[in-house]
Amino acid sequence: GQNIDQPTEMTATEGAIVQINCTYQTSGFNGLFWYQQHAGEAPTFLSYNVLDGLEEKGRFSSFLSRSKGYSYLLLKELQMKDSASYLCAVRADSNYQLIWGAGTKLIIKP
Amino acid sequence: ETGVTQTPRHLVMGMTNKKSLKCEQHLGHNAMYWYKQSAKKPLELMFVYSLEERVENNSVPSRFSPECPNSSHLFLHLHTLQPEDSALYLCASSRRGVGGNYGYTFGSGTRLTVV
Numbered sequence: 707g708q709n710i711d712q713p714t715e716m717t718a719t720e721g722a723i724v725q726i727n728c729t730y731q732t733s734g735f736n737g738l739f740w741y742q743q744h745a746g747e748a749p750t751f752l753s754y755n756v757l758d759g760l761e762e763k764g765r766f767s768s769f770l771s772r773s774k775g776y777s778y779l780l781l782k783e784l785q786m787k788d789s790a791s792y793l794c795a796v797r798a799d800s801n802y803q804l805i806w807g808a809g810t811k812l813i814i815k816p
Numbered sequence: 817e818t819g820v821t822q823t824p825r826h827l828v829m830g831m832t833n834k835k836s837l838k839c840e841q842h843l844g845h846n847a848m849y850w851y852k853q854s855a856k857k858p859l860e861l862m863f864v865y866s867l868e869e870r871v872e873n874n875s876v877p878s879r880f881s882p883e884c885p886n887s888s889h890l891f892l893h894l895h896t897l898q899p900e901d902s903a904l905y906l907c908a909s910s911r912r913g914v915g916g917n918y919g920y921t922f923g924s925g926t927r928l929t930v931v
Contacts, residue, residue, distance in 0.1 A: 714856065739919045748820070748906065748922035793859070795919070803872075804920065806859040 708732045710807035712794050717813045718784055726779045726810045728794035739804065740768055740779045741793040749793055753779070781812075789814045819843045822907050822923030830931055831897060837926050839890040839907030847912040848890040849920070850882060853904040865890060866912045897930045904928070 710730045718724040730738070737756040741749040755761055755770035755777060767780040781788055794807040820841045829835050839848065850862040864872040865884040879901075881893040890907055904927050908920040 710858070741919075746925075746927070748924045749920075750922070751919050754919065803861070803864065808856060808858045 708796075708798060708805045710794055710796060710805055712792075712807040712810045714808070715811045715813065717815060718781075720784055720786060720814055720816050722784050723780065723782050724784060724812065726781075726792050726794075726812065728777045728779070728807055730775050730777070730794070730796045730805075730807075732775075732796050732798040732805060734799045735772060735796065736799055737797040738768075738770055738777050739795045739797070740777075741795065743791045743793060743809065745790070752792075784814050786814050786816070788812065820907055820909055820921050820923040822926055824926055825924060826927045826929075828929045828931060829894070829897065831899075833897075834893070834895040836894065837892040837905055837907075837928075839892075839923055841888055841907075841909040841921070841923075843909060843921060845909035845911055845921070846887055847910050848884060848887075849908045849910075850890065850892050851906040851908060853906055853925070859906070863892075894928075897928075899930050902928055902930045 712728045739754050740752040742752050743749040753768035755768050758770055758772055760767055760769045765782045770777045791809040791811045793809045795804040797804050823838045847866045849864050852860040852862055861874050862876045863882040868884050879896050883891040904925045906925045907923040910920045
């Protein structure tokens with residue numbers, strides 16, 4: 707079957723660094739996405755990885771290891787506004803549909 | 817605004833009511849989706865329309881009825897819902913058949929409460 711696992715909730719301190727992990731078991735692989743979702747709002751696109759390695763975009767970076775079925779989202783210099791849920795999603799084939807994890811709720815404390 | 821507009825933002829309905837959710841996108845996308853989001857659960861794909869044809873229906877109860885009159889508009893018609901149908905309903909759009917960095921653009925969702 708298709709499965710994506712990520713921690714349910716994490717807590718971090720303002721100004722610190724946090725890493726949110728995502729592991730996946732899917733029938734194929736054609737890209738991994740990270741989305742951010744603030745409470746009551748739409749998920750918004752953060753990053754996309756299809757090749758192994760690290761993609762950096764400002765304070766956010768995303769890493770992928772296809773052989774391990776593993777990705778992480780790294781958030782640096784945490785701000786209170788980073789408190790949100792972070793969703794990991796995999797496109798399993800050349801189709802356009804995504805398989806979603808349940809999301810990780812990140813709580814930032816002063 | 818994300819480029820995908822959903823209305824209404826909030827909806828409270830009785831189990832005998834009939835209501836409709838509306839979604840609109842003008843991003844030039846050719847696939848549209850309805851998702852159900854419940855607390856602490858993955859997004860549940862309900863329906864997919866590609867080029868105005870329904871291409872997937874994930875065993876959704878018949879009390880949910882989708883309609884896609886054109887590539888920019890998507891509706892979800894609701895009737896005789898149950899309390900367990902209370903959730904956030906998200907519309908999304910994407911480009912079909914294109915790999916690469918083409919994920920979804922989501923609407924802000926409709927928070928549905930069935931009483």
